[in-house]
Amino acid sequence: MSSTSDARRVVITGIGAVTPLGNDAPSTWASLAAGRSGVREITTFDASTFPVRIAGQVTGFGVEAAIPARRHRRYLSRGAGYGVAAAIEALRQAGPLDGSDPYRRGVSVGGTVGRVELQELADMSWQLESTGHTSIYRQSPAEVMTRDQNAAPAVMAEIGDLRGPFVAVSTACAGSAHAIGEAFRQIEEGDADIMLAGGYDALTTWMDVLGFALLGALTVDDADRPGRACKPFDVRRNGFVLGEGAVMVVLEEREHALARNALILAELAGYASSLNAYRITDSPPDGGGAISAMREAVLSSALAPEDVDYIVAHGTGTPGNDASETVAIKEVFGPHAYDVLVSSPKSMAGHLTSAAAGLNLVAALGSVRYDVVPPTINLVEPDPKLDLDYVPGEARRSRIQNVLVNAFAFGGTNACFVVTAHEPVHDDRPPTSARSDLT
Template sequence: MRRAVITGMGAVTPLGVDAETTWRGLIAGRSGVGRLTTFDCTGFPVRIGGQVPDDFDPDSAIRPDADRRWIGRPGRFGLAAVTEALADADCAAAYPPDERGLAMGASVGRPDLPHLLEIARVRSTSGDPTAFVTQPPQRVMADDQNLALNAMARMLGASGPMVGIHTACSGSGHAIGEALRMIQEGDARLMVAGGYDSLTTWADILGFGLLGAMTDRYNDNPRAASRPFDNERSGFVIGEGAVAFVVEERESARARGAHIHAEIRGYGASLNAWRITDSPPDGAGAIEAMEAAIDDSGSDIRDIDVVVAHGTGTQGNDVSETRAIKKVFGDHAYRLAVTSPKSMTGHLTAAAAALNVLVGVGALREYTVPPTINLEIPDRALDLDYVPHCARSMRVSTVLINALAFGGANTSLVIASHREDSP
């Protein structure tokens, strides 16, 4: 069977506007959570989030040939991450267009507040409840959730498969898994895969706040807000950003002399069929995804050294995921290092799984596992090794990555160190 390897990485996150800066922030245990400036959040119950640094400059971060005229905030993060990943892989002329493809976990486009207010104004002044605003073409384009994907495909020069996946918090996990499948099945020799999102808008903050899913206790101390696995956790913290990878067929990458960061060994996906916002208390769904990914990779559970957890900091998710890990790994669960980067970045939603893959690649490369910060008071029901406070040096050869989304869509991936002498 064809094998898939990662040869390029790019990132725009609350910890930095490139992959290396993001990684250094993660192993330093630095929080990227602060007061939101994407809108005037005065009076909102939640006023904090993991926001991309203000020094992000799309004009310098995105390749000049990328058509971004109508692309909004999340799409620009995605284009910048893809630009960096392509440069890192140095693969511009490596494959013909029909052997290049794209799979991204994508932000869902929606009208912004001024647009909604304009619709309301026209309806109220016309007296016609069915009245609507006649929109210029650029308004329609700006709300198109596939516009950034199309721009990425054109920038890549790809005429192979293109997939935009909108499964919320597991979107980029599905995308990377589907890229693996397309390479295994011969549909492409190079795929750009990852995710991008920015739910730091007034509507998203209000909506998640009304659901009771976000913490509202730390507006005056934002760096302490994201607390996965901590007894005082009270909800997740929203984040934003993008992470992208160049994924290539292994023998083709070796033939062109590409630098290989890691190998993608396995992929599993499942659906809870439980509730929209909650994970099953017994870990069902996550169990199936992890078992499928490990089986697909050909690994034994004892081969896994690290689990990069979904780890949101909500009451139910952390319990459900911990129980799932214990069910899948048995006694080996207590020998795993389990870490949650959301403690530092907040929840990057459609890009969250891709950020977890970045953590896994870094752990494989540098034998260092980033910490789960803000884990001050352990929950007695959560008794695994969550790498509290400080990064840990340890030998790492195989990593399991989890993403457990709203709506119950779960993905797990297994990535491993690549050895040139391996068969």
């Protein structure tokens, strides 16, 4: 740990995204602001006989075009391909990093731990049974590498020449929030100047869809109208919609970013995490550890609760999560809970699992840059017990300076971070051709 006496400020200088709402960050933000759904019929497998046939799916994505070098694509799973593509976009927007020390540039990624697919297990079983258990099911090194959680971060590190701190976490739906938060701390504490951080996932497989459906976590409503299926905070909500995608950001020490005239999108001002110690899948009715994570994230940003203008909710559309999150918000913000705006991007994209908090970050960045809060779509019949301002139906223009991003996961893990508008200390400086804004 660095001996730096004062915490260093951390800013965001690049963002990339591949989501059901668009194959880059600008188109993803545009869909969020427009309240456009990316939930559609599943195409990754034949779901015609499944109880759930819809998901938030990436469409029109070409891995060859997004990741030109074949050696970088060789060992990537579908989800990892999204992650590397998002990383390339984020690094491109951040601009040339050649003047910085590569050993002070790192990577921090949240993703699903690699595992054998059910079809592969079935093939193994068939071979063993057909040969009387006398043969060994052999796999190529490439198959093994594709399941390695470190494959995508290793490619990202090579592309960005990131030789400093390395963090890889697998905390389910809070994965990208933890990855971004831990990267934030690496810079804040002086162990790095630049961190590429975020998450990716692609659980729209037949095993995952069936598993979550049997668990009772997925909604079975509106199969013929996929865009209306995910209904966070609505009285009719009865489950989430699976999604897939990736969001990666470049975090940078503020003075370092200013010295190289980087375009600063916003500031990452605080982070905290906690654990419910309640149940694996259920959210605690009293708000549980989400209260601590939200309160400590705001406290670490040196803001007061009443300074927060917008909360990007975890907002899954399950009965328990939405109720628990609402209770937690009221506990942390008191009377201000009725003034702060709250909305859920999952209503449009589904649940991107390990990449979910990354999508929430896109919403946060867009809101502080354009004073537009994305809506919670499909919120038609408000639950009388959930009485906050969830920005139903359409985006809302409002002055946004400070945003809290929530991420809560299976296993009871919680992670929250605070995004603030960066003072326009360099808005009059012309950006280079390598830089662009969110839109």
